[in-house]
Amino acid sequence: QKEVEQDPGPLSVPEGAIVSLNCTYSNSAFQYFMWYRQYSRKGPELLMYTYSSGNKEDGRFTAQVDKSSKYISLFIRDSQPSDSATYLCAMNQGSNYQLIWGAGTKLIIKP
Amino acid sequence: EAGVTQSPTHLIKTRGQQATLRCSPISGHTSVYWYQQALGLGLQFLLWYDEGEERNRGNFPPRFSGRQFPNYSSELNVNALELEDSALYLCASSLGLGQQPQHFGDGTRLSIL
Numbered sequence: 001q002k003e004v005e006q007d008p009g010p011l012s013v014p015e016g017a018i019v020s021l022n023c024t025y026s027n028s029a030f031q032y033f034m035w036y037r038q039y040s041r042k043g044p045e046l047l048m049y050t051y052s053s054g055n056k057e058d059g060r061f062t063a064q065v066d067k068s069s070k071y072i073s074l075f076i077r078d079s080q081p082s083d084s085a086t087y088l089c090a091m092n093q094g095s096n097y098q099l100i101w102g103a104g105t106k107l108i109i110k111p
Numbered sequence: 112e113a114g115v116t117q118s119p120t121h122l123i124k125t126r127g128q129q130a131t132l133r134c135s136p137i138s139g140h141t142s143v144y145w146y147q148q149a150l151g152l153g154l155q156f157l158l159w160y161d162e163g164e165e166r167n168r169g170n171f172p173p174r175f176s177g178r179q180f181p182n183y184s185s186e187l188n189v190n191a192l193e194l195e196d197s198a199l200y201l202c203a204s205s206l207g208l209g210q211q212p213q214h215f216g217d218g219t220r221l222s223i224l
Contacts, residue, residue, distance in 0.1 A: 032211050032212075034211065034212050036215075041199075041217075041220075042217050042218075043115075043201050043203075043215035043216050043217045043218050044154075044201070044215045045215070046212050046213075046214060046215075049211065049212045088153070088154070092211065094211075095208050095209045095210050095211075096166070096208060096209045097209065098156060098159070098167055099144075099156070099211065099213065101153055101154045101156075102153070103152075103153040104153055
């Protein structure tokens with residue numbers, strides 16, 4: 001079993017829909033959680049960075065962490081075709097610990 | 112603020128050759144990470160350098176090596192290239208001692224013929 005599980009998709013939704021992307025993990029020591037967006041032939045771009053449990057909002061993006069369920073989510077409101085990309089989750093216990101990555105979910109927003 | 116820069120953008124080699132990839136971190140960042148991303152696959156951790164020292168290494172053979180220079184830039188060397196080494200090689204940087212988050216460059220695409 002992988003430490004971090006993420007559905008590879010593809011996930012196809014119509015423009016304007018609310019998108020929910022998820023990762024589950026097995027290590028209860030994880031405290032730092034990140035979401036990255038990667039366009040084709042580009043490097044991953046940091047979208048959200050959260051510590052411990054709770055929600056964090058930035059524009060159309062909301063990151064949610066539920067440590068009791070070992071489950072993190074990224075919500076995208078009013079999705080746009082430009083949001084079409086692969087979304088990667090990553091997490092670790094803190095400094096000096098290797099970042100553990102999900103496999104990435106490919107998201108397609110249809111105009 | 113300049114982001115992480117990698118060179119070259121694309122590198123074409125033949126089997127058995129050696130490749131050198133370069134990375135300049137964000138100013139003020141002392142940790143540099145290298146990842147391999149094969150086509151359609153996730154990020155595979157290769158190496159982590161901080162303050163000139165190798166701090167951690169992923170599950171890759173010794174022909175993958177690197178170093179970090181006093182100005183915190185880094186080099187990844189791949190010897191005896193094999194066809195399966197064809198991939199996007201990504202460099203990321205962060206504040207010292209592996210503090211998160213990591214910020215990425217756009218990678219070097221290594222093609223082995």
